[in-house]
Amino acid sequence: MKKLFLMGRSEAGKTSLTQVLKGEELHYHKTQYTNTGADIIDSPGEYSETKRCGLGLACFSFEADVLALLMAVALIGEKTPPVSPEVSPEW
Numbered sequence: 001m002k003k004l005f006l007m008g009r010s011e012a013g014k015t016s017l018t019q020v021l022k023g024e025e026l027h028y029h030k031t032q033y034t035n036t037g038a039d040i041i042d043s044p045g046e047y048s049e050t051k052r053c054g055l056g057l058a059c060f061s062f063e064a065d066v067l068a069l070l071m072a073v074a075l076i077g078e079k080t081p082p083v084s085p086e087v088s089p090e091w
Contacts, residue, residue, distance in 0.1 A: 005064030010045025012070040018042045
């Protein structure tokens with residue numbers, strides 16, 4: 001099986017997705033460090049949010065076969081430029 005690397009801002013759902021994919025019961029806990037399993041690498045959101053920690057993402061990406069960038073639906077639009085006025089009339 002390929003190894004999946006989950007990246008994204010804090011509270012994007014990386015750990016929740018990891019729990020679902022592993023068939024575990026969902027429970028919240030803040031990821032404090034990069035968790036490397038046999039099939040999934042789960043990274044803290046701070047790695048995606050700060051330049052200093054971004055190097056950690058680059059290092060762990062070499063261990064993965066698939067990179068996945070997660071974005072919480074509630075956060076879409078915060079740092080994403082508008083696609084068109086029809087899609088996002090509030091912009």
